Amino acid sequence: GEDVEQSLFLSVREGDSSVINCTYTDSSSTYLYWYKQEPGAGLQLLTYIFSNMDMKQDQRLTVLLNKKDKHLSLRIADTQTGDSAIYFCAERGGGFKTIFGAGTRLFVKA
């Protein structure tokens, strides 16, 4: 079945780059997403990429997609303490369902 995996924790220093990785299993995925969840809130879309692209950049965010290896990454440049949150990888597969991972909790040390 469809499965999305990501590591649970990442710790970086303020000003460094953060890279959050994700793997997925559904080769028919059309869109892949990154959502952010801040404390006490629901998930909010950060960015998404269509499966025929391999990179998307949006200000401090860079998304890389390796469709052959079913690997998605999110790079946050110049990470700030306000970036501390849980980051969810998700994919939209052939069943028209959006499947999420368990989320990566990003800690940013001042």
Add this chain to the structure above:
Amino acid sequence: ETGVTQTPRHLVMGMTNKKSLKCEQHLGHNAMYWYKQSAKKPLELMFVYNFKEQTENNSVPSRFSPECPNSSHLFLHLHTLQPEDSALYLCASSQDQGGGSGANVLTFGAGSRLTVL
């Protein structure tokens, strides 16, 4: 404020109680979703409604009963729950379930934190 409002934000109930979670969206969307969020586990899709019709029931136990009276409102009725049902229940909406094209971006509410004693 995302346009998706969930109430109550916190709920404590005993295993024999009956309670309901409510979700309301003001975005004009036609699809609504219930997800369950438990620590260190993938977000779990429970139910999907598209134009008020249930299109997905992800093998959810019958002690969870959804209701979608119109495209703007979604309920999750709870009865005879177990302690392992304690979790954050998230409601989301999207333009529609997007069977053809489009990114089908989900807009989430802040969640209802459920504790079953």
